[in-house]
Amino acid sequence: MSPYDVIVLGGGVNGTGTARDLAQRGLSVLLLEKADLACGASGANSGMIHGGIRYMLSDRHVTELACRDSGYIQRIAPHLLFRIPFLMPFTSRGEEATLVERATWYATEVYVGTYDQYQPLKRGKPSTRLSAEELYRLEPALRPGLAGAVTFDEWGIDSHRLCVLNALSARAHGAQVRTWTEARELITEGGRVAGVRYRDALTGEVGEARAAVVFNATGAWSPALARRNGLRVPMRPGKGVHLTLDRRFSNYGITCTAVDGRQMFLMPHENDSIIGTTDDDYYGDPDDLEATYDEVEYLLEGVESLVPGVRRARVTRAWWGLRTTLYEYGRNEDALSREHEIIDHAAEGAGGLLSIVGGKLASYRAQSEEAADAIVARLGRAAPRSRTHEEPLPGGGHVPDPAGLAAAFGVAAPVAARIVYRHGARAEGVLRLAAEDPRLKLVVCREEGVLAAEVVFCVRHELVRRLQDLRRRCRIGVGACGGLDCARPAAQLAARELGWSADQTRAELADLLELGWRERRVVLDGHQLAQEELLRGAHQGVGRL
Amino acid sequence: MTLRADVLVVGGGMAGAMAALAARAAQARVVLVRRAPAATALSSGAIGIAPDLWAAPEEPFAARLGTAAAARRLAATRPDHPYAVVGASLERLEEAMRFAAGELAPVLAPPGDRPLFLATPYGAVSVCAVAQRTMLAGDLATARGPIAVVGFRGHLGFDARLVAGGLARHAAAGAPEAIAVEVDLFMREEQSLARPHELARALDAPHGAEHAGEVLRRALPAGAGVALLPPVLGLDPASLAAERLSRAAGLPVAETLSDVPSVPGWRLQAAIDARLAASGVEVISAEVEGDGPGCPARAGELEIEAPRWVLATGRFVGGGIVRRGRLVEPLLGLPVTASEGGASGIHLAPRPSATLTARERRAPQPLLAAGVRVDRALRPLGADGRPVHPGLFAAGAVVGGHEAAADGTGMGVAILTGFLAGRAAAEAP
Numbered sequence: 013m014s015p016y017d018v019i020v021l022g023g024g025v026n027g028t029g030t031a032r033d034l035a036q037r038g039l040s041v042l043l044l045e046k047a048d049l050a051c052g053a054s055g056a057n058s059g060m061i062h063g064g065i066r067y068m069l070s071d072r073h074v075t076e077l078a079c080r081d082s083g084y085i086q087r088i089a090p091h092l093l094f095r096i097p098f099l100m101p102f103t104s105r106g107e108e109a110t111l112v113e114r115a116t117w118y119a120t121e122v123y124v125g126t127y128d129q130y131q132p133l134k135r136g137k138p139s140t141r142l143s144a145e146e147l148y149r150l151e152p153a154l155r156p157g158l159a160g161a162v163t164f165d166e167w168g169i170d171s172h173r174l175c176v177l178n179a180l181s182a183r184a185h186g187a188q189v190r191t192w193t194e195a196r197e198l199i200t201e202g203g204r205v206a207g208v209r210y211r212d213a214l215t216g217e218v219g220e221a222r223a224a225v226v227f228n229a230t231g232a233w234s235p236a237l238a239r240r241n242g243l244r245v246p247m248r249p250g251k252g253v254h255l256t257l258d259r260r261f262s263n264y265g266i267t268c269t270a271v272d273g274r275q276m277f278l279m280p281h282e283n284d285s286i287i288g289t290t291d292d293d294y295y296g297d298p299d300d301l302e303a304t305y306d307e308v309e310y311l312l313e314g315v316e317s318l319v320p321g322v323r324r325a326r327v328t329r330a331w332w333g334l335r336t337t338l339y340e341y342g343r344n345e346d347a348l349s350r351e352h353e354i355i356d357h358a359a360e361g362a363g364g365l366l367s368i369v370g371g372k373l374a375s376y377r378a379q380s381e382e383a384a385d386a387i388v389a390r391l392g393r394a395a396p397r398s399r400t401h402e403e404p405l406p407g408g409g410h411v412p413d414p415a416g417l418a419a420a421f422g423v424a425a426p427v428a429a430r431i432v433y434r435h436g437a438r439a440e441g442v443l444r445l446a447a448e449d450p451r452l453k454l455v456v457c458r459e460e461g462v463l464a465a466e467v468v469f470c471v472r473h474e475l476v477r478r479l480q481d482l483r484r485r486c487r488i489g490v491g492a493c494g495g496l497d498c499a500r501p502a503a504q505l506a507a508r509e510l511g512w513s514a515d516q517t518r519a520e521l522a523d524l525l526e527l528g529w530r531e532r533r534v535v536l537d538g539h540q541l542a543q544e545e546l547l548r549g550a551h552q553g554v555g556r557l
Numbered sequence: 558m559t560l561r562a563d564v565l566v567v568g569g570g571m572a573g574a575m576a577a578l579a580a581r582a583a584q585a586r587v588v589l590v591r592r593a594p595a596a597t598a599l600s601s602g603a604i605g606i607a608p609d610l611w612a613a614p615e616e617p618f619a620a621r622l623g624t625a626a627a628a629r630r631l632a633a634t635r636p637d638h639p640y641a642v643v644g645a646s647l648e649r650l651e652e653a654m655r656f657a658a659g660e661l662a663p664v665l666a667p668p669g670d671r672p673l674f675l676a677t678p679y680g681a682v683s684v685c686a687v688a689q690r691t692m693l694a695g696d697l698a699t700a701r702g703p704i705a706v707v708g709f710r711g712h713l714g715f716d717a718r719l720v721a722g723g724l725a726r727h728a729a730a731g732a733p734e735a736i737a738v739e740v741d742l743f744m745r746e747e748q749s750l751a752r753p754h755e756l757a758r759a760l761d762a763p764h765g766a767e768h769a770g771e772v773l774r775r776a777l778p779a780g781a782g783v784a785l786l787p788p789v790l791g792l793d794p795a796s797l798a799a800e801r802l803s804r805a806a807g808l809p810v811a812e813t814l815s816d817v818p819s820v821p822g823w824r825l826q827a828a829i830d831a832r833l834a835a836s837g838v839e840v841i842s843a844e845v846e847g848d849g850p851g852c853p854a855r856a857g858e859l860e861i862e863a864p865r866w867v868l869a870t871g872r873f874v875g876g877g878i879v880r881r882g883r884l885v886e887p888l889l890g891l892p893v894t895a896s897e898g899g900a901s902g903i904h905l906a907p908r909p910s911a912t913l914t915a916r917e918r919r920a921p922q923p924l925l926a927a928g929v930r931v932d933r934a935l936r937p938l939g940a941d942g943r944p945v946h947p948g949l950f951a952a953g954a955v956v957g958g959h960e961a962a963a964d965g966t967g968m969g970v971a972i973l974t975g976f977l978a979g980r981a982a983a984e985a986p
Contacts, residue, residue: 305909323882454713464713496817500679504716514680514722521679529918536910536924537880542873545925546599548962550816552919554601556681 015222016042016188018387019208021195021237022229023047024054025171026368028178028189029380029400030227034387035185036403037395042221043179043187044210046194048481050175052231052298054373055484056333058254058288059281060096060166061085061134061374074350078374079130082167084401085377086135089177089408091436096168096279098265099142099151100124101161101318117160124162136165151263153319166265168281171373172484173434176474177405183475184406192477198226198241198365205357205364214477225387228367232298232334238367243360245367246339248348251294251332253307255535257285258326258492262319270314274346278315278322282433283459284492287311287322291345294334303330303534326539328492329531338370352379354386366390377401407436414439421447423463430461434486435469442469456505457498459491467502471509479503479520480527494528494547500555522557558859560839562588564982565854565863567845567888568877570595571968572953573869574829575653575975576982577838578660580867583983587838588863590845590856594826596874596954597971601683601814602788602821603675603692604665605961606654606969607631607640608684615729618674618698624686625650631966637901637958639970644933646977650969653976658687660836663794664828666690674698674732676706676785677814678715680723682732684965685814689821691790691799694783695811697724701782702733707773708787709742712751715787720813733782740776742769756789757820761796770805777806784808788815792824849889850948865948865982868937869975870955872928877955883907884927886955891937891945894930894957896923903930903940921963928957935978948985950978 020031023045031043045051061082086093102117124139131138142161148154179189195208199220207222228234228245238245265279278287290307308330315322337348352371357363366386371379381398388395411432418428421443432439445465446452452465470476470485479502482488488502489495499521507517528547536544551557562585566577569591577589607628609621622630628650632641640647651668658665668687674697675683682697694700704724708717717737724735743751743759751759760766773784790812791798803810815821833840845861847854854861870877870888878886884893884906892903897912905913906927913924929937929951936944937951952974954961961967 305911451711451713500816501713504713504719507716507719514719515726517719518680518723526918530916533914533916534909534911536914537882541880541910541924542876545596545873545962546817548922548925548960549596549599549601549967551679552962553605553965553967554677554681554683554814554816555679556677556683557679 015207015224016040017223017391017393018042018225018227019044019195019221019223020227020229021208022052022231023049023175023179023189023191024052024229024231025175025178025373025376026231026371026379026383027229028175028182029376030229030383030387031182031187031189032178032185033380033384033398033400035182035187036399037384037388039388039391039393039395041182041187042223043182043189044193044195044208045191046213048191048478048484049179049475050172050484052233053333053335054175054231055172056252056254056331057171057373059168059171059286061093061169070347071349071351074372075127076130076133077378078372079133081375081378082134085169085374086167088401088403089174089405089436091407091411091432092173092177093167093169094282094433096166096265096281097137098164098166098267098277098279099147099161100164100267101147101154102159103157113159120162124164127164131165134167136167139164151266153262153321154266155318155320170282170434176485177407179475180406189475191475191481200362203361203363205362224364225390226365227383227387228365231336234336234367234369241362243357243362243365245355245369247369248337248339249294249298250335250337250345250348251292251301252289252335253303253311253330253332254286254288255308255311255327256329256331257287258328259284261285261322261325266318268314268318270310276311276314278319284328287315291335293345298334301332301334302530303332305534308534324538326492327535327537328494328540329490330535331531336369336371354383356386364390407438409437411436412439417443423453427455427461427463431463431466434466442466445469454501456501457488457491457493459493460487462486462488462498464501464505467505468509471506476506477510479506479524482506483524483527489524489528492543494532494543495524496543496547496550499524499551518557521555525551525557559853560588560859560861562586562839562861562863564588564865564867564979565590565850565861566867566869566979567591568595568869568871568875568953568955569829569833569840570597570826570869570871570875570953570971571829572971572975573867574833575657575972576867576869576950576952576979577833578836579656579976579979580983581836581838583980585983588841588861589833589838590841590843590854590861592842592844596871597829598822598826599817599819599874600822600825600968601677601816602689602819602825603673603683603685603814604657604687604968604972605684605965606650606686606972608672608965610965614726618731621672623670624654624672628969631964635958637896638964638966639931639956639959639974640966642931642933642958643935643973643977646933647973649977650973653973654687656976657972660832661825661828664689664824666693671698675814676720676724678720678787678816680719682724682727683814686969689824691812691821692814693811694809695785695813697727697732700733703781704733704735704783704785705738705777705781706735706785708737708739709756710739711743712756712787714753720785735785736778738776738778740772742772753787753789753815753818753820754792754823756787757792757798760789760798760802761791761793766791766798766801767805770802773802773806777808781808784810786810786812788812788819788821792820792827794824794828845888847888849946851946865985866950867978867982868929868949868951868955869953872954875954878928880910886929891929892940893927895927921960925962926958926960928955931956934981935974948982950982952978
């Protein structure tokens with residue numbers, strides 16, 4: 013097999029973003045991802061292209077880059093972003109604010125007001141100051157005794173979809189993208205990295221691929237990959253846990269202070285709410301991660317301090333991942349820099365290997381551009397400059413009107429809205445499947461608005477090899493139903509498309525259910541327990557899975 | 558207005574119904590209060606009582622333990638399971654099964670000597686001691702092969718190839734050959750979004766089942782022994798949809814078990830409601846409040862006085878046990894027993910969910926088996942380990958020590974404990 017120009021390892025935002033950039037410039041690219049796209053930090057983050065207001069004092073460059081580049085993301089994937097206005101409430105200990113309290117409010121306003129200078133970069137609205145009366149009118153669930161709030165703007169995103177779209181774009185520009193295929197070893201020749209040996213986990217196929225440059229974007233797995241080859245990637249993996257509630261619990265994002273003084277949040281996100289997050293050094297196996305009771309309690313307690321009713325909310329799952337934070341000894345996790353760094357291992361005697369560490373979701377595109385520039389330079393080739401900020405991602409060309417599509421195709425308006433959110437201009441392609449085969453209008457998930465047609469579309473066109481991939485493509489099994497409504501129908505549809513036997517279909521279902529169980533186990537309470545009883549009755553009692 | 562009765566039953570699922578009907582059959586005056594359809598309405602539709610959990614997958618169906626033997630073995634290995642807790646009363650299991658089938662005769666077939674091995678939409682096989690009449694012909698241990706698993710092309714909720722392919726794994730155990738067939742039924746112009754209950758109503762309708770049977774007759778391969786259909790064979794037992802279908806198709810017809818939403822489960826709940834109404838049990842649809850026998854209970858506008866109560870309020874789905882930060886029994890405040898590791902006790906009720914569950918999904922999950930502890934006579938025990946009240950009984954999923962999904966004994970516990978508790982409540986002095 014002829015060599016590639018570049019082999020990219022890792023199917024997160026950096027891997028898919030860089031593969032897209034390189035392929036768009038005309039280079040031949042192979043991307044290998046050992047599991048599915050966005051299985052690491054790119055699928056476990058807070059779901060915001062976060063302007064990074066937090067880093068403004070220590071890391072202003074990070075804030076500026078994040079805001080600027082999220083403006084580009086809006087341009088290339090307008091359908092995938094939604095506004096999340098945030099409230100930062102002020103507490104007050106008495107009727108009359110003390111001098112210290114008033115100074116704190118003023119300082120916060122100045123701080124957030126300074127952040128405003130970056131808002132135009134990402135088309136955010138400038139911050140405002142709310143009185144107590146205005147605050148409670150907007151957000152009645154807040155506890156009494158608050159004196160007002162400052163608002164600021166963030167953008168929400170489905171980061172799994174972002175990775176998929178980047179991968180599809182890379183493929184459209186000629187890249188080869190292989191999921192569930194692990195790079196087992198680097199091939200070195202004459203002191204340079206010359207390629208990788210890989211193994212396809214689903215078929216068992218082993219093979220070799222050669223390239224002059226290998227780009228290691230394996231995130232939390234990159235220190236281990238480096239170590240296996242006698243190299244070093246300086247990373248301090250930071251575990252972050254989030255909770256999902258079954259519905260929109262607040263009207264706006266609300267910043268809260270946790271018991272240890274850390275800033276955290278409750279926010280509406282797509283059809284539900286997210287509470288996040290934690291940040292703790294992690295030394296274990298990235299493949300063996302779970303949320304603990306302590307982390308769940310920490311998050312609920314933090315939100316409860318401002319929104320007491322959250323204890324009555326139904327938590328449907330906990331989820332988690334590892335930040336790829338740049339290594340530094342002696343600082344608290346929260347205080348670590350969110351800068352990214354592209355490491356050339358030539359200094360360690362492994363020319364041809366580059367790694368990326370750190371960074372933020374919001375600046376993935378800029379990070380990918382920088383990586384692609386570095387790779388092109390290593391290749392010594394002439395290649396055009398990056399255009400990833402100009403060319404829309406698949407479906408990003410225009411945002412169709414969901415109401416129009418609903419009427420034209422005879423589907424419910426909320427369902428059309430969800431399909432437009434996930435697929436943008438490609439929503440019509442999804443709905444056309446239902447027009448051609450009316451059976452595919454079956455609603456497979458009422459909560460997430462998923463039609464059988466969308467499942468089929470994702471399986472056919474979006475690099476789906478396993479049932480669990482659909483969690484990341486179209487939210488199968490991650491809603492409040494835990495798969496009670498959607499798991500078996502989705503498995504049946506995927507089986508028909510991919511030619512699975514009955515045994516394989518059952519095995520894929522069992523795999524999907526395992527993932528769901530791990531997420532639900534630590535948050536079982538209240539109504540969620542009733543759901544669990546139904547789930548076990550259906551999947552174990554009737555399914556014998 | 559005050560109602561006076563001998564026995565007050567709280568909860569209208571299988572356990573509560575068995576308790577009420579058993580007490581009524583013993584000449585007691587019975588009031589049953591229920592606030593909603595029970596988990597029974599979401600059940601598979603058949604009754605798992607005691608599967609042979611120790612058989613190897615290839616062990617022939619005919620060689621597996623019968624229900625009574627399996628129940629005894631389960632009791633011997635699981636001292637906390639209600640089958641063990643009731644002690645010698647376990648011998649009345651078959652009597653309880655026959656009683657249940659008799660009371661729900663329009664829907665349930667009388668139990669035979671052997672358990673039934675019934676297919677599910679997941680391509681799995683479930684062991685049931687009692688099943689609905691509409692399921693009998695699908696017993697893999699006795700069905701004449703080959704089995705034609707029938708999918709309706711318009712109904713994506715049932716995949717005949719998944720079912721037939723899954724049954725192939727049980728060939729060594731004696732399951733007949735199964736072939737998948739797709740027929741053009743219930744395809745309408747606008748589309749076929751037919752949900753299970755819509756399909757069931759279409760079969761109930763005059764000529765609906767006959768038309769479907771005709772289509773089957775033409776579509777099925779010659780020599781097919783049985784047609785196995787999705788679990789949608791009518792909502793109204795009086796319509797005899799399965800019989801009409803079978804007659805028109807010219808061969809025995811059966812439906813599989815169901816997951817959620819469940820037409821057979823709904824049918825079972827409806828049969829329970831009908832039998833209760835006809836039996837002389839006073840059924841009140843309301844939420845009940847009260848402190849136990851000896852004090853009047855309030856249900857809506859009514860006061861109910863009864864010296865004996867049967868608590869059959871279910872577990873998490875029914876709301877008989879809830880977890881709000883800790884496990885509680887919300888109606889009477891009875892202590893709830895949970896298990897963690899090898900230990901068990903009411904002191905574990907406040908433990909976090911993560912410690913009351915096992916990492917391995919398929920393992921028994923103590924949190925899902927939490928409930929009220931009872932004595933041999935099915936009287937709930939207080940913190941001191943003694944019956945809270947001589948006239949208070951509990952039955953069904955509110956009783957701890959069993960997890961329906963993992964054990965396969967859910968309805969069995971409901972029927973046995975409901976029957977025993979009802980008899981005990983009627984006969985108590």
